[in-house]
Amino acid sequence: MNFTGSHILSIKQFERADIERVFEVADSMAPYALRRKVTRVLEGAILGSMFFEPSTRTRISFGCAFNLLGGEVRETTGFENSALAKGESLHDTARVLSGFSDVICMRHPKSGSVAEFAQASRVPVLNGGDGANEHPSQALLDLYTIRKELASKGRGIDGLRIAMIGDLRYGRTVHSLCKLLLLFNNIQVILVSPPELAMPESIVEQMRAAGHSVSITEDLPQSISHVDIAYSTRIQEERFDSQEEADIYRGRFRLNQAIYTQYCEPNTVIMHPLPRDSRANANELDNDLNQNPNLAIFRQADNGVLIRMALFSLVLDVVDQVHKSARDVNWYNSLRTP
Numbered sequence: 001m002n003f004t005g006s007h008i009l010s011i012k013q014f015e016r017a018d019i020e021r022v023f024e025v026a027d028s029m030a031p032y033a034l035r036r037k038v039t040r041v042l043e044g045a046i047l048g049s050m051f052f053e054p055s056t057r058t059r060i061s062f063g064c065a066f067n068l069l070g071g072e073v074r075e076t077t078g079f080e081n082s083a084l085a086k087g088e089s090l091h092d093t094a095r096v097l098s099g100f101s102d103v104i105c106m107r108h109p110k111s112g113s114v115a116e117f118a119q120a121s122r123v124p125v126l127n128g129g130d131g132a133n134e135h136p137s138q139a140l141l142d143l144y145t146i147r148k149e150l151a152s153k154g155r156g157i158d159g160l161r162i163a164m165i166g167d168l169r170y171g172r173t174v175h176s177l178c179k180l181l182l183l184f185n186n187i188q189v190i191l192v193s194p195p196e197l198a199m200p201e202s203i204v205e206q207m208r209a210a211g212h213s214v215s216i217t218e219d220l221p222q223s224i225s226h227v228d229i230a231y232s233t234r235i236q237e238e239r240f241d242s243q244e245e246a247d248i249y250r251g252r253f254r255l256n257q258a259i260y261t262q263y264c265e266p267n268t269v270i271m272h273p274l275p276r277d278s279r280a281n282a283n284e285l286d287n288d289l290n291q292n293p294n295l296a297i298f299r300q301a302d303n304g305v306l307i308r309m310a311l312f313s314l315v316l317d318v319v320d321q322v323h324k325s326a327r328d329v330n331w332y333n334s335l336r337t338p
């Protein structure tokens with residue numbers, strides 16, 4: 001794909017070479033993300049950040065990524081703080097905000113809404129999650145994390161064995177990740193969910209058509225016993241009609257250290273897009289896994305900054321200039337632990 005000026009709305013836009021390019025640029029962003037070096041390549045540029053659903057990681061890491069490239073961030077969160085609450089259309093909001101910004105990132109609860117917004121935008125729009133549909137930057141950072149974690153074990157992405165666990169119906173991160181895995185070879189996917197929260201059939205069909213092995217189960221111990229990655233997800237309570245309905249499924253697939261020790265192969269990597277639901281009736285990834293070195297969830301979140309720096313640099317066509325405007329930092333935060 002030609003990244004320059006492109007909206008990033010869906011994983012379907014990417015070819016395998018594009019993924020490799022994003023990862024290569026993400027690797028090169030490490031000195032800036034770690035605050036060892038400073039670049040001012042996007043000095044004077046403005047990111048418009050609009051999140052109409054709650055977010056910690058995606059919103060802040062998009063903002064950090066833009067700041068680390070030297071740009072400024074202007075943001076609005078929640079419908080109640082925007083003129084959408086006064087009946088303004090996505091079209092008009094896009095026309096106005098794209099006049100103020102050089103690039104926009106957006107999260108919205110309705111599937112397809114970010115693409116609708118992008119049609120009226122005068123600048124590139126990056127999808128930060130649209131309803132139960134897609135979360136492309138999350139899928140990229142998930143696969144980047146998988147690549148890094150497996151590389152340290154001498155493995156690549158082709159031949160990956162992964163269990164996806166939890167709410168696979170409404171979990172947009174697993175939808176995007178499955179679409180991304182279509183670009184790779186010989187993937188074994190085990191889908192673990194209640195039947196009511198199963199992965200959409202269209203995505204299962206696409207994976208099988210790509211030659212991947214897909215099995216569907218409700219048996220957590222069996223599903224995690226021969227995989228490289230156990231990827232857990234939260235019950236997406238905000239997509240249910242009521243909390244009571246979400247409660248039916250909450251806590252159905254809990255992974256803790258005892259289960260890990262009993263069933264997983266040594267060095268099975270545990271991932272989760274976060275937030276994990278740590279309330280007692282959910283607790284899909286127990287806190288007793290926090291000392292497990294194969295718990296990659298915080299490395300995964302850290303990788304989000306690298307991937308989002310890469311996406312901004314590619315879309316705004318400044319990759320070659322990032323390092324030209326680089327200098328060493330005048331300070332180093334020695335109190336920051338890995």
Ligand code: CP
Pocket residue numbers: 054055056057058059129138273274275
């Ligand atoms: N993974 C993710 O999308 O997290 P946030 O909802 O905190 O952005």
